[in-house]
Amino acid sequence: MLRDITLGQYYPADSILHRLDPRVKFVGTIVYVVSLFLFHNWGYLLGTVFLAVMIKLSKVPFKFITKGLKSIFVLLAITMVFNILFTPGEVLVRIWKITITREGVAMACRMSVRLIFLMIGSSLMTLTTTPNQLTDALESLLGPLKKIHVPVHEISMMMSIALRFIPILLEETDKIMKAQMARGADFESGNIIQRVKNMVPLLVPLFISAFRRANDLALAMEARCYHGGEGRTQMKPLRYQTRDYAAYGVLMAYLVCSIGLRVCGL
Known part of the structure; x- marks a missing residue:
């Protein structure tokens, strides 16, 4: 199940969505x-329909996208039960x-469809x-907050590192589980409560690994003279292209249609 989580992963492909400005995709996700x-x-x-078109344009295999839904199955089931009963x-x-x-x-x-x-x-x-x-896009979108001394670059960097660490920590968890299963640990038998208890021994080595990776990353950033966002430039500055403005137009039309359906009660 850990390998099925797709959030935070990057799938390389030559598609329209991949070539779009990251700010457009960030705003588009919020709008959606x-x-x-x-x-x-x-x-x-x-x-x-909108989501299906975006998936088609992304050229990311549908099975690869939907396999991430396995990780939210429990949350989905709990949401459905609570809504049905209460x-x-x-x-x-x-x-x-x-x-x-x-x-x-x-x-x-x-609620299930929304989730x-x-x-x-x-x-x-x-x-x-x-x-x-994503870091560049978030820093650019939050740029006006710099005028009130909000550390935009640092916030963007932290969010980027957090997203990047998701697949890394999942891979590390999978390795630890396999190592402990080779030593006789059982993570698959028993009820849900028992399985949760069986996962507790994973926490200590996982935290140690996470802190070690964080320390290595900090040392690497210091070795490259990283000192925050002040005075930093970008190797590839973000610039809007014609396709990006067209994408904004599509998003605006989609949002207007969504609001219109809401107003009409549909």
């Missing part, structure tokens, strides 16, 4: 996430003290954008 919470019924059809409304089924309502089922479906689309949309951004590009 916001639109998911505007939809009621027919709006989800618009969101599905949303008041028209009663469909009543078993002892358990009541299932029509509104609860509808809310569970909506799935949110995961796929976020993964699509990281799959088509390198960590360095």
Whole structure:
């Protein structure tokens, strides 16, 4: 399951999305996430079509994108159960003290779709954008905050490092699990609680490995005379192209349609 997490990974390909300015993709992801919470019924059809087109344009295999959904299966199941059982409304089924309502089922479906689309949309951004590009994009978008002395570069760098460490730590966890399984550890049998308890011995070596990697990264940055964002320049400055302005136009049209569907109650 750890290898199935795609968030934070980069998938190299020659596609329109890969060539877009990272700022466009960052803004596009935010617009898409916001639109998911505007939809009621027919709006989800618009969101599905938009996401399907983006996946097609990215040239990232659909199976590679969707395998990341395995990591949120438990969260998805918990979300559905809570919405089904605790949303008041028209009663469909009543078993002892358990009541299932029509509104609860509808809310569970909506929240599940939102969670799935949110995961796929976020993964699509990281799959088509390198960590360095994400750092530059975030620093550029937050640039106006420098006027009020907000450490924009440092914040962007921390977020970039955090994203980059996700697949690294997952790979490290997988190695530790295999090493302990070779010594007789069992991580697959038992109920959920027992499996969680079996994962506890992984924490100590994982934390040690994470701190070691963080220390190595800090030493490497110091050796390269890194001292923060002041006075730093970019090897590849971000510049908008015609395709980026066209992409902004598509995003604006999508957002207007989403708001229109919300206003119309669709």
